[in-house]
Amino acid sequence: MNMKRVQQGFTLIELMIVVAIIGILAAVALPAYQDYTKKAKFANVVSVSNAYKMGVAECLNNGTAKADCDIATNGVPSAPATMPTNVQSIGVVDGVVTVTGTSAAGGYTSVLEPTVDNGVMRWAQSGTCKNAGFCKD
Numbered sequence: 001m002n003m004k005r006v007q008q009g010f011t012l013i014e015l016m017i018v019v020a021i022i023g024i025l026a027a028v029a030l031p032a033y034q035d036y037t038k039k040a041k042f043a044n045v046v047s048v049s050n051a052y053k054m055g056v057a058e059c060l061n062n063g064t065a066k067a068d069c070d071i072a073t074n075g076v077p078s079a080p081a082t083m084p085t086n087v088q089s090i091g092v093v094d095g096v097v098t099v100t101g102t103s104a105a106g107g108y109t110s111v112l113e114p115t116v117d118n119g120v121m122r123w124a125q126s127g128t129c130k131n132a133g134f135c136k137d
Contacts (some may be wrong), residue, residue: 039088041105042134048084049099049110051077053090055094056114057121066114069095108134 055076059069072078073090079090086105091098098110108129113124129135 038106042101044086045099045101048087049097052092052097066095110135
C-alpha cells in the first residue's frame with residue numbers, strides 16, 4: 001500500500017541556518033546603523049557652525065582683523081543661552097569656529113579656520129570629526 005507523504009515543514013537544521021544568517025546580518029547592520037545615527041546627529045552640529053561662519057565672513061568683509069573676529073563681537077553671533085540639540089559647545093576665537101558635539105553625536109569637534117587669499121575666502125576643516133569621517137572639506 002502506497003501512502004502519500006504529508007508535508008512536514010522545515011527541518012531543524014534549516015531553521016538553524018536561517019537563524020544564523022539573521023544573526024550575522026544583525027551583527028553587521030547594527031554597528032552601521034549606530035554610526036549612521038551619530039553622523040546624522042553630527043550634521044546638526046555642522047549646520048550650527050554655518051551661522052558662525054557667516055558672522056566671521058561678515059567680520060572679515062568689513063575689514064576687521066581676523067584677531068578681532070571673536071564670538072559676540074563685530075558681527076559674529078553670541079553663543080545661545082541653551083545649546084542647540086546635539087551641540088555641547090560653540091566658540092569663535094580669532095575667526096576660528098570650533099563646535100563640539102554631544103556624546104550622542106559622537107563627541108567630535110569641528111574646527112573651521114578662514115583664510116583670505118586675493119579677496120577669496122576659504123575655510124579649512126579640521127578637528128576630530130575629520131579623522132572620524134563625520135565632516136569633510
